[in-house]
Amino acid sequence: GAGVSQSPRYKVAKRGQDVALRCDPISGHVSLFWYQQALGQGPEFLTYFQNEAQLDKSGLPSDRFFAERPEGSVSTLKIQRTQQEDSAVYLCASSLSGGETQYFGPGTRLLVL
Amino acid sequence: EDQVTQSPEALRLQEGESSSLNCSYTVSGLRGLFWYRQDPGKGPEFLFTLYSAGEEKEKERLKATLTKKESFLHITAPKPEDSATYLCAAFGSSNTGKLIFGQGTTLQVKP
Numbered sequence: 001g002a003g004v005s006q007s008p009r010y011k012v013a014k015r016g017q018d019v020a021l022r023c024d025p026i027s028g029h030v031s032l033f034w035y036q037q038a039l040g041q042g043p044e045f046l047t048y049f050q051n052e053a054q055l056d057k058s059g060l061p062s063d064r065f066f067a068e069r070p071e072g073s074v075s076t077l078k079i080q081r082t083q084q085e086d087s088a089v090y091l092c093a094s095s096l097s098g099g100e101t102q103y104f105g106p107g108t109r110l111l112v113l
Numbered sequence: 114e115d116q117v118t119q120s121p122e123a124l125r126l127q128e129g130e131s132s133s134l135n136c137s138y139t140v141s142g143l144r145g146l147f148w149y150r151q152d153p154g155k156g157p158e159f160l161f162t163l164y165s166a167g168e169e170k171e172k173e174r175l176k177a178t179l180t181k182k183e184s185f186l187h188i189t190a191p192k193p194e195d196s197a198t199y200l201c202a203a204f205g206s207s208n209t210g211k212l213i214f215g216q217g218t219t220l221q222v223k224p
Binding site for chain 2: 056095
């Protein structure tokens with residue numbers, strides 16, 4: 001079966017622009033996670049969904065960040081009014097359930113100019 | 114606060130020169146310790162999960178071990194294709210399933 005897919009793979013945005021990043025998890029995976037990875041660092045947690053419910057959004061850095069998973073499958077991470085400090089790789093991961101092994105997508109590399 | 118620290122930050126080995134990567138963790142009620150491999154421009158690729166102290170897992174030239182405070186990733190007779198960043202992550206009882214990652218160890222194996 002297919003793994004986790006993310007689109008776009010690369011995104012260049014002008015400061016102040018809104019962006020939307022998409023994640024398609026592995027089919028049947030209940031849990032979905034978003035992480036942010038700065039250059040040379042390990043991923044940092046942003047938010048977690050179990051089916052369509054967002055159970056933890058403690059890692060979202062500001063109210064400009066918003067995530068949804070309306071039908072419990074595909075998820076979208078939206079960043080409003082992007083800033084230069086938002087430049088990073090955004091990783092999506094899915095697992096059968098919370099606490100199980102998480103499988104990662106290839107990431108979306110966001111560059112804000 | 115849950116924390117994961119990896120050392121060294123970078124490691125250069127000659128092909129065939131065995132070594133170990135360290136992952137120290139401070140996590141309330143550890144429920145799982147994960148190792149991932151990450152190649153440049155790609156997402157982390159799952160390697161191992163360890164659940165309890167004393168547990169060991171092996172895959173080809175890699176062996177992961179776990180104690181109550183640390184995990185080690187032993188690389189035996191590495192090859193150039195083992196060059197990558199190795200990430201350690203912990204999952205504890207005080208959170209909803211999110212992984213706490215270390216900063217990674219970048220391994221370069223020269224032929």
